[in-house]
Amino acid sequence: MIKKIGRNDSCFCGSGKKYKKCCLNKKKARGDDPKKLYSRLYNINLKSKKDIEGIRQAGNLVVKTLNKAEKLIKDGVSTDYLDKIIHDFTIKNNAKPATLGYKGFPKSCCISVNEVVCHGVPGDKRIKDGDIVNIDITSILNGYYADASKTYFVGTPSKDAVKAVEIAKSSLIIGKNAVKPGNKVVDIGRAIQNYAEKNGCSVVRDFVGHGTGFDFHEEPQIPHFGRRQTGVEFVEGMVFTIEPMINLGTQEVKILSDGWTAVTKDGLLSAQFEQTLVVTENGCEALTPYDL
Numbered sequence: 001m002i003k004k005i006g007r008n009d010s011c012f013c014g015s016g017k018k019y020k021k022c023c024l025n026k027k028k029a030r031g032d033d034p035k036k037l038y039s040r041l042y043n044i045n046l047k048s049k050k051d052i053e054g055i056r057q058a059g060n061l062v063v064k065t066l067n068k069a070e071k072l073i074k075d076g077v078s079t080d081y082l083d084k085i086i087h088d089f090t091i092k093n094n095a096k097p098a099t100l101g102y103k104g105f106p107k108s109c110c111i112s113v114n115e116v117v118c119h120g121v122p123g124d125k126r127i128k129d130g131d132i133v134n135i136d137i138t139s140i141l142n143g144y145y146a147d148a149s150k151t152y153f154v155g156t157p158s159k160d161a162v163k164a165v166e167i168a169k170s171s172l173i174i175g176k177n178a179v180k181p182g183n184k185v186v187d188i189g190r191a192i193q194n195y196a197e198k199n200g201c202s203v204v205r206d207f208v209g210h211g212t213g214f215d216f217h218e219e220p221q222i223p224h225f226g227r228r229q230t231g232v233e234f235v236e237g238m239v240f241t242i243e244p245m246i247n248l249g250t251q252e253v254k255i256l257s258d259g260w261t262a263v264t265k266d267g268l269l270s271a272q273f274e275q276t277l278v279v280t281e282n283g284c285e286a287l288t289p290y291d292l
């Protein structure tokens with residue numbers, strides 16, 4: 001049972017402030033400019049039409065880059081080779097790879113194979129028939145960020161591989177369906193967790209989706225599981241990612257000694273799909289559009 005929130009309770013949105021000093025104000029401030037309100041209450045930067053167009057351009061490039069990399073995925077190819085193609089294509093299109101040098105990350109994309117959950121660092125490892133390979137690309141074009149990823153099969157997938165990839169893909173679809181003005185951030189996580197667990201999979205807790213567009217990672221956080229503190233309501237112009245990481249076994253992850261690579265604790269498969277979305281009048285639109 002959920003306790004009704006009191007004026008002096010800490011606010012449900014996770015700000016750490018009292019409810020009366022935080023979201024209760026939202027009601028009083030009705031009629032306020034949502035841009036100012038969201039910035040003040042949640043540190044969320046809503047995007048203008050012009051900003052959204054800029055992020056869309058960056059997003060179109062990310063999808064083109066993913067498509068280019070996809071064509072090269074085959075048994076024997078090194079993840080470094082894919083990274084180089086992604087790097088050069090990004091630069092050729094007057095954009096920058098956001099991950100390169102980000103908090104010391106050494107490469108132009110993340111490539112996460114099999115039990116790697118996310119943040120796989122490209123290197124001389126070769127992909128092989130039967131692998132599942134997530135490629136995660138964030139490009140900065142004219143100052144705007146867009147972030148997307150897909151998981152691909154190499155050659156013939158196992159039954160387990162198909163399961164992980166299909167549930168991860170459907171999780172993204174289900175998350176997107178929860179996005180429309182008036183719904184809340186927590187609705188995404190609730191829907192995804194419910195779906196993935198019903199299908200015998202688990203949802204990673206240690207990494208979440210995020211606001212993006214002006215910066216790589218902005219507020220709000222977008223958990224892919226139900227969490228009480230994520231009561232922020234969607235409004236038009238909110239731009240963020242949904243990027244569920246779905247595991248066949250435990251949800252728990254560990255980080256390898258390179259300080260980046262996150263793997264499942266039990267070594268079982270993990271798959272992920274990510275898109276950058278903007279909240280529209282009736283729902284949301286992908287700014288990194290690809291078929292799901």
Ligand code: MF3
Pocket residue numbers: 099102103105109110119136137138147243260274
């Ligand atoms: N693209 C990842 C995300 O979806 C972030 C990668 S950060 C890196 O948020 F440093 F690992 F590259």
Ligand code: CO
Pocket residue numbers: 147209210241243274
């Ligand atoms: Co992301």
Ligand code: CO
Pocket residue numbers: 136137138147148149243274
């Ligand atoms: Co990403």
